[in-house]
Amino acid sequence: MPFSPNHLAELNLLLQFPSTSMQEGIKVHAHSAAPETVRAAESLFAKGLISQKDGGYLTPMGTEAVELTHKLQSILTSK
Numbered sequence: 001m002p003f004s005p006n007h008l009a010e011l012n013l014l015l016q017f018p019s020t021s022m023q024e025g026i027k028v029h030a031h032s033a034a035p036e037t038v039r040a041a042e043s044l045f046a047k048g049l050i051s052q053k054d055g056g057y058l059t060p061m062g063t064e065a066v067e068l069t070h071k072l073q074s075i076l077t078s079k
Contacts (some may be wrong), residue, residue: 014044015048
């Protein structure tokens with residue numbers, strides 16, 4: 001099954017979270033963020049990966065998802 005545009009938006013949003021600190025989060029501003037980014041944040045929240053529907057902090061499962069997303073990105077972009 002290929003990645004859907006929604007999945008790609010979620011992966012791209014996960015890559016925006018700092019991977020070195022659990023004390024830092026992000027905020028997705030509904031009035032200025034792209035609609036797909038707003039939907040991605042809401043979806044990640046519904047899946048239990050982030051603490052707020054507009055960003056917030058990574059949950060433990062979200063931290064693992066970010067680590068895996070970085071690994072996948074590294075694999076796909078290596079030569």
